Amino acid sequence: MRSDRRYDVAIAGGGFAGRTLALALARLAPAGFSIALIDAEALQADLPLDARALALSAASKSLLAVLGLWPALAPNAQAIESIEITDSPLNAALRPYFLGFDDELKTGEPGAYMVETGDLARVLSAAVADEEAIDVYAPNTVADYTSDEFGVAVTLGNGQTIAARLLVAADGKRSRLRERAGIKCVGWSYPQIGIVTTVAHAKSHHGRAVQHFLPAGPFAILPLKGNRSSIVWTESAAQGEAIMAASEAEFVAELGKRFGHRLGEIALAGVRQSFPLDLQIARSFVADRLALIGDAAHVVHPLAGQGLNIGLRDVAALAETIVESARLGLDIGAAPSLERYERWRRFDSAFSAAVMDGLNRLFSNDSTPLRALRDFGLGLVERAPALKRFLVREAAGATGNVPRLLRGEKL
Numbered sequence: 001m002r003s004d005r006r007y008d009v010a011i012a013g014g015g016f017a018g019r020t021l022a023l024a025l026a027r028l029a030p031a032g033f034s035i036a037l038i039d040a041e042a043l044q045a046d047l048p049l050d051a052r053a054l055a056l057s058a059a060s061k062s063l064l065a066v067l068g069l070w071p072a073l074a075p076n077a078q079a080i081e082s083i084e085i086t087d088s089p090l091n092a093a094l095r096p097y098f099l100g101f102d103d104e105l106k107t108g109e110p111g112a113y114m115v116e117t118g119d120l121a122r123v124l125s126a127a128v129a130d131e132e133a134i135d136v137y138a139p140n141t142v143a144d145y146t147s148d149e150f151g152v153a154v155t156l157g158n159g160q161t162i163a164a165r166l167l168v169a170a171d172g173k174r175s176r177l178r179e180r181a182g183i184k185c186v187g188w189s190y191p192q193i194g195i196v197t198t199v200a201h202a203k204s205h206h207g208r209a210v211q212h213f214l215p216a217g218p219f220a221i222l223p224l225k226g227n228r229s230s231i232v233w234t235e236s237a238a239q240g241e242a243i244m245a246a247s248e249a250e251f252v253a254e255l256g257k258r259f260g261h262r263l264g265e266i267a268l269a270g271v272r273q274s275f276p277l278d279l280q281i282a283r284s285f286v287a288d289r290l291a292l293i294g295d296a297a298h299v300v301h302p303l304a305g306q307g308l309n310i311g312l313r314d315v316a317a318l319a320e321t322i323v324e325s326a327r328l329g330l331d332i333g334a335a336p337s338l339e340r341y342e343r344w345r346r347f348d349s350a351f352s353a354a355v356m357d358g359l360n361r362l363f364s365n366d367s368t369p370l371r372a373l374r375d376f377g378l379g380l381v382e383r384a385p386a387l388k389r390f391l392v393r394e395a396a397g398a399t400g401n402v403p404r405l406l407r408g409e410k411l
């Protein structure tokens with residue numbers, strides 16, 4: 001293979017998953033390890049306007065801490081101190097919650113933190129720019145690649161070619177590399193859209209997150225620093241598009257009906273944005289000299305804020321697999337290494353996607369028998385402290401075969 005430059009790993013896609021993997025390899029792999037990071041958008045600039053804030057689990061925070069990135073994020077990261085889950089009708093005078101997590105979250109490290117996407121993008125970009133081991137090709141694309149027993153030859157959109165031992169597809173849910181490798185997906189689009197915005201309110205949220213299951217889909221109020229909350233509002237596609245097209249006054253009126261009065265007067269404190277919602281799992285997470293991570297491998301319903309957390313589990317597992325192989329002098333792109341990664345991540349991702357899908361189906365309806373059944377089931381959870389503690393540990397990403405970086409250990 002004749003190429004302009006040779007690397008150990010080429011990463012297609014410099015979103016949150018791709019950028020974090022590049023940093024993990026640059027900081028933890030043996031000296032001399034080299035990484036190419038290719039993205040369609042320029043990485044040094046902030047992300048295009050994105051209204052989202054991300055709920056990052058304690059495990060994701062540990063990964064960012066091991067990589068030395070957390071201190072820059074911590075000042076504006078809001079810990080989630082308690083969670084309330086309700087499915088009260090909107091016109092109910094009171095909205096009693098049937099499942100709450102309070103003391104369970106106060107036993108040690110918070111289970112999750114809210115981090116604004118602009119902050120995460122800035123911190124990751126600055127760290128990538130400082131790493132000598134990472135060459136950034138952006139704006140540029142991965143147009144094509146071929147593989148053989150020695151490595152991959154990657155053709156970029158501007159005609160340049162680079163070679164690597166392993167190519168990582170971190171190019172998002174419409175991954176061109178996944179398609180090029182002939183990997184099919186299972187899944188479907190939800191007849192819902194996710195509306196996202198930021199709200200300022202008169203009173204303090206005290207770190208409380210609220211998940212309000214409404215018939216069209218869940219409405220989440222997630223605490224941000226200051227008297228602000230991030231809204232993730234799932235609506236049926238038709239109703240959601242009408243809400244997005246409404247004037248600001250009408251939008252705030254609809255938002256206010258769902259938000260309630262508990263935090264006092266509200267005002268919009270950011271743009272509104274909507275996202276199509278899908279469930280999608282790649283049938284395989286690997287192919288010849290190719291590994292899929294992040295949304296290229298799996299897309300889940302955002303109702304529990306798990307998408308990137310699952311993607312960062314891929315990052316931690318793949319980084320551990322690559323670093324261990326590299327230290328032993330093994331071929332990091334060879335089948336045994338890739339098979340280890342796939343065994344580690346595919347079942348866990350499919351399981352998470354199925355749980356989010358099940359919850360969305362169970363709650364996004366107004367059937368009286370179903371409402372009675374789910375309230376009964378969740379009422380049982382509410383009275384079972386051990387089960388609640390387990391759920392908290394699961395949401396924090398602390399159960400199962402957890403990669404070492406997610407436990408806060410260096411490789």
Ligand SMILES: Cc1cc2nc3c(=O)[nH]c(=O)nc-3n(C[C@H](O)[C@H](O)[C@H](O)COP(=O)(O)OP(=O)(O)OC[C@H]3O[C@@H](n4cnc5c(N)ncnc54)[C@H](O)[C@@H]3O)c2cc1C
Pocket residue numbers: 012013014015016017018038039040041052053054055056140141142143170171172173176177194195196232275276293294295296302304305306307308309310311
């Ligand atoms: C409404 C909503 C709320 C969410 N809330 C949360 C939350 O609270 N917590 C959480 O953990 N997750 C959440 N998620 C999920 C999370 O946003 C995604 O899982 C995550 O952003 C995916 O990151 P990624 O890097 O895998 O993919 P992307 O962000 O899609 O990045 C892919 C990158 O690849 C680049 N690219 C594409 N094609 C090419 C190519 N051919 N060559 C080079 N580059 C290419 C793109 O420019 C892009 O930068 C939410 C999602 C939605 C929709």
